[in-house]
Amino acid sequence: MDMYKVMNKVLFHLLFLSCLILLFIIIPGDISARQVYFDAMSKNKIPTVKGEIGVTVLYELDGVPEDRLRLRPVLKGGTVWMLDPEKEVWIGTNEAWESMPSLHSNVKIKIFLGSDIGLLSLLVQDKKLGKVYETSGILVRSRRNFERYLRILNGNILQRRLDGKIP
Numbered sequence: 001m002d003m004y005k006v007m008n009k010v011l012f013h014l015l016f017l018s019c020l021i022l023l024f025i026i027i028p029g030d031i032s033a034r035q036v037y038f039d040a041m042s043k044n045k046i047p048t049v050k051g052e053i054g055v056t057v058l059y060e061l062d063g064v065p066e067d068r069l070r071l072r073p074v075l076k077g078g079t080v081w082m083l084d085p086e087k088e089v090w091i092g093t094n095e096a097w098e099s100m101p102s103l104h105s106n107v108k109i110k111i112f113l114g115s116d117i118g119l120l121s122l123l124v125q126d127k128k129l130g131k132v133y134e135t136s137g138i139l140v141r142s143r144r145n146f147e148r149y150l151r152i153l154n155g156n157i158l159q160r161r162l163d164g165k166i167p
Helices: 002-026 143-162
Strands: 037-041 052-060 069-076 078-084 089-092 106-113 117-126 132-134 138-141
Touching: 037 117, 052 117, 069 078, 069 106, 106 117, 106 138, 138 143
Parallel strands: none
Antiparallel strands: 037 052, 052 106, 069 117, 078 089, 078 106, 117 132, 117 138
């Protein structure tokens, strides 16, 4: 009878350990981790005359409240500011995280490109965890670059008309 009890205990512990191992295989990583997703898009790739561009932030938060997240624009190839919708003031990208506005889906951004093309992305900081996420980049062009493109395009069309290649 003692052998039977020992065998039961051994089998129970083996079953318990195998369940734990299986649990860690099925649920890898941190069990408390939440899945979040961020992306950004803009209908316009060319800023207005004032240098403004509207950006839509797409996100899935999996239960994380929006006010726990802050936004910061980043522009490779230029300088960028973001309008804080609550305070109605422009905030530069070099300001501290504490002065950045909370996450919202429509962001008004003002850019100054040092070159003809820049790459705009948004950083999203989780205030509680301190973790920073980055959206994919949006290629933006300067008005000068776009106007030069239009001049070349119109010149090519005019030349082809004069040459009789376009009726």
